[in-house]
Amino acid sequence: MTFRRLNALAWFAVLGGALAWAAQLAFGYQLALARCSSLNARFSIPFHVWGIALSSLAVTVALLSEATAIFVYRATREAETVRVKRVHFLSITAITINPLVLAISAMSGVGTALLSLCHQS
Secondary structure (H helix, E strand, O other): OOHHHHHHHHHHHHHHHHHHHHHHHHHHHHHHHHHHOOOOHHHOOOHHHHHHHHHHHHHHHHHHHHHHHHHHHHHOOOOOOHHHHHHHHHHHHHHHHHHHHHHHHHHHHHHHHHOOOOOOO
C-alpha cells in the first residue's frame, strides 16, 4: 500500500471518531435547544429517536476508526523510514484514543435514550 493512502487512513483513524463525537454533541445540543426552547409545540421533534440515531452513527464511525487504526498499525509494523514510522505512531495514538471516544459516544446515547428531557436543574 502506498504511503499516501496509509497516511490518509492514519489521519482518519485519529480524527474520525473524535469528530463524529463532536458532531453528535453539537447536533444533539441543537436538537435539545429546538425541542426545549419552543413555547408551543411547533418543534415537536422526536428527540430520543434522533439522539439514538446520532449516537449510533458516532459509535459506528468510532468503530471504523478503531478498525482502520489496527489495519494501519499492522501495515506499518516493519517501518524503516521516518515517514512510515510517523504513520505507525499515529496508528498507535488512534488505537489508544478510539476506545475512549467509543465509550463517550455510547454513554451519551444511553443517557439520551433514558433520561427525561427539558427539565431545569
